Structure formats: C-alpha cells, structure tokens
Amino acid sequence: MPVMAWRKLLLVPVIGLLTACSDPVSQVAADPEVVTAAAAVQLRARSGEMVYQHVCMACHATGVNEAPKFGDRAAWAELIEEGYGILVYESIKGEGMMPPRGGDPSVTDLEMANAVAYMVNAAGADFVAPTTEQEVQLMLQKAGQEIHEHEDDGTH
Numbered sequence: 791m792p793v794m795a796w797r798k799l800l801l802v803p804v805i806g807l808l809t810a811c812s813d814p815v816s817q818v819a820a821d822p823e824v825v826t827a828a829a830a831v832q833l834r835a836r837s838g839e840m841v842y843q844h845v846c847m848a849c850h851a852t853g854v855n856e857a858p859k860f861g862d863r864a865a866w867a868e869l870i871e872e873g874y875g876i877l878v879y880e881s882i883k884g885e886g887m888m889p890p891r892g893g894d895p896s897v898t899d900l901e902m903a904n905a906v907a908y909m910v911n912a913a914g915a916d917f918v919a920p921t922t923e924q925e926v927q928l929m930l931q932k933a934g935q936e937i938h939e940h941e942d943d944g945t946h
C-alpha cells in the first residue's frame with residue numbers, strides 16, 4: 791500500500807518520538823532499526839533536502855501560486871540579492887501566498903534555514919546553512935532589524 795509506505799518513511803521519522811505511545815502509525819516502527827533511525831533524525835535537525843521534499847516541494851516544484859520554482863535561476867535571482875537571512879526570516883514568518891514555515895509548524899528555525907539553503911542553492915545561491923540553533927537566532931535577529939529599518943525609512 792503506497793500510502794502506508796509513505797507514512798512509514800516520512801511520518802515516523804518526523805513525529806515518531808513525540809507520538810510514540812499514542813499514534814498507531816508508530817507501531818509500524820516496532821522494528822528496532824527503524825526506531826533507531828527515527829531517534830537519530832529527531833535529535834539532529836532535518837536536512838534541507840528532507841524538509842524540502844516533505845514540505846516545500848508541494849508548491850515550489852511546480853510553482854503553485856507563483857512560488858519561485860526549484861532550480862529556476864531567473865525566478866530566484868532578485869530574492870537571492872535580498873540575502874540568506876532575509877529569505878529565512880520571511881519564509882518563517884510567511885510572505886504573501888507563502889504560509890509561515892510552508893504551513894508546517896513542526897519545522898524548526900534551523901530546519902527552515904537548511905531548507906532555504908538547499909532550495910535556493912539549487913537556483914544559483916551559495917548560502918551556507920548555520921549549524922546551531924543559536925547561529926540561526928542571531929541571523930534572524932539581524933534580518934528582523936534590517937527589515938524594520940527599511941520599514942521605518944519608508945523604503946520597504
């Protein structure tokens with residue numbers, strides 16, 4: 791059954807630990823190897839590729855609501871100019887038709903930074919994702935200040 795297979799591959803690693811006692815899906819993962827893999831994923835931030843495939847691809851693969859498409863250099867060029875921090879900040883807060891965190895509140899700030907680097911680098915950027923949550927928070931703080939300064943002088 792393709793649906794069950796999908797749930798086993800994606801859902802269990804993502805929320806398996808949080809719902810280990812209550813969610814029947816996680817009982818599929820009684821296999822110790824699967825449980826170990828789920829634990830490893832839970833402790834470390836999900837990779838940009840993983841978040842992209844699980845969340846962002848739904849819109850950014852085909853350009854739903856004019857989302858800039860994966861790998862489309864022309865569509866991303868101006869956004870890349872804004873800078874990595876600003877793009878991560880806006881994709882967390884939401885921007886126009888882009889829902890906050892792509893609509894999945896379980897994606898952490900660090901995972902959003904990973905996803906933006908993965909997706910936008912495929913369109914020609916060379917963003918280097920932070921490795922710690924603290925680094926991400928510093929980057930977001932700076933981006934927030936930049937955005938507010940622009941708003942204050944009316945250039946936003």
Ligand code: HEC
Nearest residue numbers: 845846849855857877880881885886887888891892905906
């Ligand atoms: C429901 C559809 C949808 C999903 C899911 C989605 N996006 Fe988007 N995204 C959009 C749309 C539409 C835009 C264009 C927004 C605009 O400019 O008004 C956009 C724009 C962006 C931008 C550019 C923001 C800017 O400054 O204009 C980034 C970065 C981005 N998305 C990252 C992501 C990441 C990372 C994910 C996955 C975690 C994701 N998106 C998931 C629809 C989506």
